Amino acid sequence: MTIQFNDETFYGDFTFKNSDWAIKRFPFPFHEDSYMYSVNMEPHKSYRPGSVFERTFDVDEHYVSEMKDRARVLANDPLRCQSLPHMTLAGWDLVELIMEAKAAEYPDLFELHKDGNRWRWINKPLGIDDTFTFLDESTLPYGPMEYITRQTQGDFAVLDQRDDNLWMDAGMVTTQADWSLDFDIGMNFFEWHAPVPKAHEMGIFVRALKFLLNIQQGQPARRLNWTMTVNPLLDTSPENYHKWGVMKQGLTRENIGDKQHLRVELQTFFRLPRSNALVFPIRCYLISFNDLVTVPKWARRLHRVIRDLPEELAAYKGFIDNRPLMVEWLSQFDDGSPTSDGI
Ligand code: HEM
Numbered sequence: 001m002t003i004q005f006n007d008e009t010f011y012g013d014f015t016f017k018n019s020d021w022a023i024k025r026f027p028f029p030f031h032e033d034s035y036m037y038s039v040n041m042e043p044h045k046s047y048r049p050g051s052v053f054e055r056t057f058d059v060d061e062h063y064v065s066e067m068k069d070r071a072r073v074l075a076n077d078p079l080r081c082q083s084l085p086h087m088t089l090a091g092w093d094l095v096e097l098i099m100e101a102k103a104a105e106y107p108d109l110f111e112l113h114k115d116g117n118r119w120r121w122i123n124k125p126l127g128i129d130d131t132f133t134f135l136d137e138s139t140l141p142y143g144p145m146e147y148i149t150r151q152t153q154g155d156f157a158v159l160d161q162r163d164d165n166l167w168m169d170a171g172m173v174t175t176q177a178d179w180s181l182d183f184d185i186g187m188n189f190f191e192w193h194a195p196v197p198k199a200h201e202m203g204i205f206v207r208a209l210k211f212l213l214n215i216q217q218g219q220p221a222r223r224l225n226w227t228m229t230v231n232p233l234l235d236t237s238p239e240n241y242h243k244w245g246v247m248k249q250g251l252t253r254e255n256i257g258d259k260q261h262l263r264v265e266l267q268t269f270f271r272l273p274r275s276n277a278l279v280f281p282i283r284c285y286l287i288s289f290n291d292l293v294t295v296p297k298w299a300r301r302l303h304r305v306i307r308d309l310p311e312e313l314a315a316y317k318g319f320i321d322n323r324p325l326m327v328e329w330l331s332q333f334d335d336g337s338p339t340s341d342g343i
Pocket residue numbers: 037038039040157159166168178179180184192193194195196199204205208209212225226227280316317
């Protein structure tokens with residue numbers, strides 16, 4: 001296989017690690033020295049070989065361990081995966097989208113063989129070889145959305161489109177930045193975005209929804225979002241806040257480089273063909289401060305972004321108490337020289 005998969009954990013002893021390759025292709029999200037919310041959408045096209053944007057669904061060295069972590073979270077809390085009854089067809093659309101993309105773009109890892117509605121799916125990294133009948137749920141071990149998202153990195157929100165709005169009527173959410181599928185299920189675009197500061201007044205959500213309602217099949221879009229996480233935790237859910245919230249209090253000058261992680265979400269948007277649903281994969285990439293500062297222009301820029309971020313955003317993203325420590329630590333890598341564009 002072309003990718004060497006890490007054997008690592010995202011809880012307990014936290015053995016997660018990025019290789020030099022993963023650091024080099026990390027999706028650093030800041031294109032200037034300051035940050036504010038915007039409707040930062042662009043076509044989901046491949047323009048830089050090797051980047052995380054190259055393939056429809058990026059597979060990397062964390063794949064196998066991330067899927068193990070998802071299975072662990074689901075075993076403890078099955079409500080992380082929910083699909084209202086009218087969303088089953090969208091689940092099949094998603095099966096088709098992911099299987100076709102992965103088989104075409106990673107032929108050494110995944111194979112899809114079709115004989116009419118009889119499909120054979122081979123997932124080599126996870127050791128899966130299943131034959132099933134497309135659109136017949138009884139031939140899969142789980143519902144279609146659950147089946148395929150147990151094999152695909154990132155969270156998935158599957159949105160029904162009706163009444164000029166999007167409704168969160170299905171999802172697989174085990175790697176989220178402090179929001180809950182069980183709380184949001186059945187909500188619309190404005191309702192689930194209600195806790196976000198500033199963006200409503202700026203008109204961002206009205207414009208974003210307009211854009212999303214018009215996404216066409218075969219013309220996916222993407223954007224990046226980011227936050228901060230202490231320890232390489234994928235599951236920072238409200239359900240488990242009692243476990244990970246306290247970890248934020250353990251940050252010190254000595255351990256911040258190792259423990260503090262920038263968390264970047266590659267969010268993509270695809271129209272699904274039969275159901276007309278919209279699928280929203282949210283792929284999480286983590287990088288420790290120690291690894292991040294190996295790229296000097298990232299270190300300089302991150303220092304300035306965190307230092308100057310509006311209070312409301314630092315509070316909403318959950319790092320306002322640790323911000324002074326982060327800024328002090330990052331400042332040692334910022335000599336004041338310009339950060340070049342295009343990073
Ligand atoms: C935050 C879902 C599309 C902008 C969030 C949250 C959820 C969410 C669940 C967390 C809210 C909370 O605190 O409970 C979705 C879904 C989308 C979508 C399912 C696809 C239909 C967009 C788009 C934009 C956007 C297109 C474009 C501007 C934001 C922003 C935040 C946010 C700015 C705050 C993030 C932060 O500061 O870390 N979104 N979103 N969302 N969303 Fe969306």
